[in-house]
Amino acid sequence: MAEPLLHLSGVHTHIGPYHILHGVDFAAPAGQLTMLLGRNGAGKTTTLRTIMGLWQASSGTIRFDGNDITKNGTPDIACAGIGYVPESMGIFAGLTVRENIVLAARSGPVDSARLDWMLGLFPALRRFWNLPAGNLSGGQKQMLAIARAIAEPRRLLLIDEPTKGLAPVMVRSMIEAFKALKEAGETILLVEQNFHAASVLGDTVIVMDDGRVVHSGIMSELVADKNLQRRLLGLSLDTHQ
């Protein structure tokens, strides 16, 4: 197994009076796609938000590329090279597609090779380049959110349920896009409810329940073991895609 790029150990997170994460431990190896699975309310979103510093971990450590980022502010964490696509997508609806991308590219204009690559993944964005992002469909917004995360080279992408609410044809497009990102060598931590998507994309898998990691291993092994799937994921995952 490759050296972990991201490493959480014993991470606890409180939101106000609620104790949400109860000691989360896992590692995301560089150059791999790590799937983060689990029922609704398992704490997947909270985990990603804690990594981004949007919630402060109350104890435990988060190491990224060998550095302790547990106490860092969100902008510093982003600048260390982590791209984040929140569950709500966080699109700036009043800004055009172009302006959304311009903001995402902190160090200046996106170079044309990268832009071509991005827009090759998501051609719709080229068509709607100068339209307010609020006018896009749900799937197109999701594509914009991901394009924003890769507008510049990043070390790690955190992506929260990119196929949520998408029509099957869109889900297939999304899977193709992730395959291309994997080919490009991106390190990705992907939260997914769609087990089909998870099984074709994941290298490693982490399953959470009730604010804890209850399983971690190789994705193909989980795919092969129906009993383990049922025990870990119950019926909450859509296995019929």
Place this chain on the structure above:
Amino acid sequence: MTGTTVEPSAPSEPLPRTRTDWLPLLLVPALALLALPLVGSGSTWATLTVAGLAMGMMIFLMASGLTLVFGLMDIINFGHGVFISLGAYASLLVLGPLAGWAQSDSVWLNLALLLFCILAAMGVTGTVGAVFERIIVRPVYGSHLKQILVTMGGLIVAEQAIHAIWGASPIPIPLPATLRGALIIGDVVMERYRLVAVGIGLVVFVGMQLLLNRTRIGLLIRAGVENPEMVEALGYRIRRLFVSVFVAGSALAGLGGVMWAFYRQTLTAGMGMEVMVLVFIVIIIGGLGSVGGCFVGSVLVALVANYVGFIEPKLALISNILVMALVLIWRPQGLFPVARR
């Protein structure tokens, strides 16, 4: 890095259209046309319209900063009125030493004097704004109730400070010589100073639009008004943006204060607080956080006030509230609602 092409939407899907929202903009000419037959005389109507536009610009200057501060930082700043008063008083710093310029019959010298007053006001209110943000506003981020209490407290302290420095009695400030009186074209009477106010208001409005739409800082401000958390997750320190917007908003209030003071030709410590009702009305009408909405809202409220004041003076006092109620019935989020998470 090539190869995979993703067709994201079925070919039959129609292109989403840009919806430029013209309706609220049409309200202004519609209102002006509606008022014409009610006012009766064309020349009176023109005079009232210019007066309304001038008043609208001054309200806009005083309100524009507050709407951005609210939109970006979710801060309810009752202390904003202080910056209006303070800006007005700061013009005394210039009017004293340059008293001669006010008497001069050179338009340019008079306008330069006004410009210096504005610069002094913006300098003072911007600086005080930075301090106010640091010691009064920063500790109460996230709690509206505390913001209201603490900024009210700041307001009272600052008003008393103005009394202590400049005295409690009203101070007259006459307009520079050539800006007094009216320009008469045909039988339309237009006060000169009002034309100047319209000009300055338009310059500031256009400048703000350019800044917000054409610069990276402007993009960040617009994005931050919608979703500050995401701006941070993209790697920007929004704190700095907050402070600059607060300072700029305070300086704009100072600018508005100078314009307002010359219009009233008197300084009182409470003058800022007196217009705050209007200021809150126009930012609510415009849509919290929207500079364009604030502009249209200001012009609308001021025009209505002038027309109604002429047609049916008894209704003048409630006309603002009436406009606000009608707008909110039509668009509960204001004329140009700002998209939020």
